[in-house]
Amino acid sequence: MSSIYTDDSLALHTDLYQINMTESYWADGMHERKAVFEVFFRNLPFGNGYAIFAGLERILAYLKDFHFSESDLAYLKNELDFQDDFLEYLKGIRFTGDVYSMVEGELVFANEPIIRVETTLAEAQLIETALLNIVNYQTLIATKASRIKQVVKDEVVMEFGSRRAHEMDAAIWGARAAVIGGIEATSNVRAGKLFGIPVAGTHAHAMVQAYKSEYEAFHAYAKRHKNCVFLVDTYNTLKIGIPTAIQVAKELGDQINFVGIRLDSGDIAFLSKEARKMLDEAGFTDVKIVVSNDLDEYTILNLKAQGAKVDVWGIGTKLITAYDQPALGAVYKIVSIENEHGEMEDTIKISSNVEKVTTPGQKKLYRIIDRENGRAEGDYITMHDEDPTTEKRIKMFHPVHTFVSKFVTNFDAVNLHVKVVENGEIIYKNPTLNEMRQYAHDNLDLLWDEYKRSLNPEEYPVDLSQKCWDNKMRNIHDIQDKVDEFSSK
Ligand SMILES: Nc1ncnc2c1ncn2[C@@H]1O[C@H](COP(=O)(O)OP(=O)(O)OP(=O)(O)O)[C@@H](O)[C@H]1O
Numbered sequence: 001m002s003s004i005y006t007d008d009s010l011a012l013h014t015d016l017y018q019i020n021m022t023e024s025y026w027a028d029g030m031h032e033r034k035a036v037f038e039v040f041f042r043n044l045p046f047g048n049g050y051a052i053f054a055g056l057e058r059i060l061a062y063l064k065d066f067h068f069s070e071s072d073l074a075y076l077k078n079e080l081d082f083q084d085d086f087l088e089y090l091k092g093i094r095f096t097g098d099v100y101s102m103v104e105g106e107l108v109f110a111n112e113p114i115i116r117v118e119t120t121l122a123e124a125q126l127i128e129t130a131l132l133n134i135v136n137y138q139t140l141i142a143t144k145a146s147r148i149k150q151v152v153k154d155e156v157v158m159e160f161g162s163r164r165a166h167e168m169d170a171a172i173w174g175a176r177a178a179v180i181g182g183i184e185a186t187s188n189v190r191a192g193k194l195f196g197i198p199v200a201g202t203h204a205h206a207m208v209q210a211y212k213s214e215y216e217a218f219h220a221y222a223k224r225h226k227n228c229v230f231l232v233d234t235y236n237t238l239k240i241g242i243p244t245a246i247q248v249a250k251e252l253g254d255q256i257n258f259v260g261i262r263l264d265s266g267d268i269a270f271l272s273k274e275a276r277k278m279l280d281e282a283g284f285t286d287v288k289i290v291v292s293n294d295l296d297e298y299t300i301l302n303l304k305a306q307g308a309k310v311d312v313w314g315i316g317t318k319l320i321t322a323y324d325q326p327a328l329g330a331v332y333k334i335v336s337i338e339n340e341h342g343e344m345e346d347t348i349k350i351s352s353n354v355e356k357v358t359t360p361g362q363k364k365l366y367r368i369i370d371r372e373n374g375r376a377e378g379d380y381i382t383m384h385d386e387d388p389t390t391e392k393r394i395k396m397f398h399p400v401h402t403f404v405s406k407f408v409t410n411f412d413a414v415n416l417h418v419k420v421v422e423n424g425e426i427i428y429k430n431p432t433l434n435e436m437r438q439y440a441h442d443n444l445d446l447l448w449d450e451y452k453r454s455l456n457p458e459e460y461p462v463d464l465s466q467k468c469w470d471n472k473m474r475n476i477h478d479i480q481d482k483v484d485e486f487s488s489k
Pocket residue numbers: 264265266267268269270292293294295299302303306
């Protein structure tokens with residue numbers, strides 16, 4: 001960086017084209033027109049049956065502080081040649097609109113609006129990049145963590161990924177997202193300080209190497225730390241590492257809490273079983289076995305199938321980088337815009353790829369829950385003026401294969417959108433991270449197991465109301481008519 005700006009803001013954390021488009025809207029007097037944009041993704045990540053939404057807290061902080069600083073404006077003028085009159089407009093711009101959003105920890109599925117932004121065209125356009133940047137990463141990591149936790153079940157998961165995360169921001173926000181997804185602790189101390197996440201850790205091979213022997217290293221560690229987890233695989237796990245941990249623990253007795261040992265290489269199934277036997281025989285039946293080394297949900301499942309005796313899973317690289325699918329692919333699409341007469345008009349994006357055709361109009365999102373069994377029947381997208389909470393019977397049908405349908409009665413329709421920003425004011429109080437985590441955990445009970453399995457889960461229904469579907473078809477036909485008219489000229 002050529003210099004550090006004391007007034008750096010996040011408004012420039014956007015793609016240049018957003019500012020360029022905004023300039024055109026402004027020059028043509030369209031910038032203040034009302035617009036509705038939605039955030040959604042088209043495919044669930046990791047082949048999972050659900051995702052866990054995360055990122056709202058940071059989005060709200062970003063919107064609250066949204067402004068172009070003096071140095072931002074100077075940069076736009078001096079380096080990118082924006083003109084003074086437009087910069088004067090940017091100088092005064094703040095976020096003044098409304099935002100409806102799912103809450104963090106909510107179960108989210110493909111093709112449903114996670115966030116709805118209703119504000120001026122200019123403001124809505126300028127915030128796109130930051131919103132997607134936040135949602136895409138945090139939701140991806142929360143989902144990966146949840147996937148891992150589904151496999152781990154009752155043992156503890158610690159997040160160890162800071163050294164491999166895609167830079168510092170990703171390390172701490174990733175740790176936070178992983179907690180929402182279900183993990184228990186992080187090794188990143190700053191994440192602990194900023195977000196109140198429990199922080200935990202063991203020690204590295206370097207310490208054993210620095211002291212030249214495990215005996216010296218474990219004693220040195222124990223001298224200053226009451227809770228001890230000794231890393232036992234530096235030279236030979238079964239012949240030196242574990243016996244030394246046991247020896248040191250016996251020598252120190254009540255002076256320490258011999259919490260555990262950590263295995264970080266070799267055959268984890270075999271070594272953990274041997275370690276358990278050795279610890280138990282020495283009377284340390286409560287001592288935990290922590291394992292790490294390139295773990296993810298697949299290795300964990302396999303290790304469990306082999307009968308590995310593991311109490312704590314330390315997971316770094318593959319969680320924090322979402323190793324097997326590095327992007328969620330959430331998008332931000334305009335669905336409605338005010339016309340020159342002050343009326344809202346739906347707008348649609350047509351694509352030869354059916355998947356990419358957007359669903360026009362201002363919409364709401366409900367989760368339909370069967371009152372008898374408490375399980376979710378599916379999610380139901382309606383137009384903004386519909387209210388399924390007052391309906392006795394709704395028809396749910398697949399938005400593409402429409403013949404796949406069912407009538408649902410005796411249900412609760414739960415509105416998944418909370419108004420979080422009103423006229424630019426944040427009106428939502430973020431729950432604690434623990435509450436978000438608990439919410440995500442409890443929500444999973446709404447899903448049948450078929451949607452939760454990590455391999456080839458069933459597709460959870462995300463359906464359009466009849467009115468919403470009709471509106472989409474009408475919009476598609478209108479565009480087709482326009483294309484036909486144009487091409488026949
Ligand atoms: N019993 C097992 N079954 C399946 N995979 C395992 C088993 N034990 C370990 N693994 C996994 O196999 C991968 C490679 O392990 P390997 O034993 O080669 O590590 P290592 O080379 O000994 O470790 P390092 O290179 O960190 O010293 C890791 O992802 C590890 O988690």
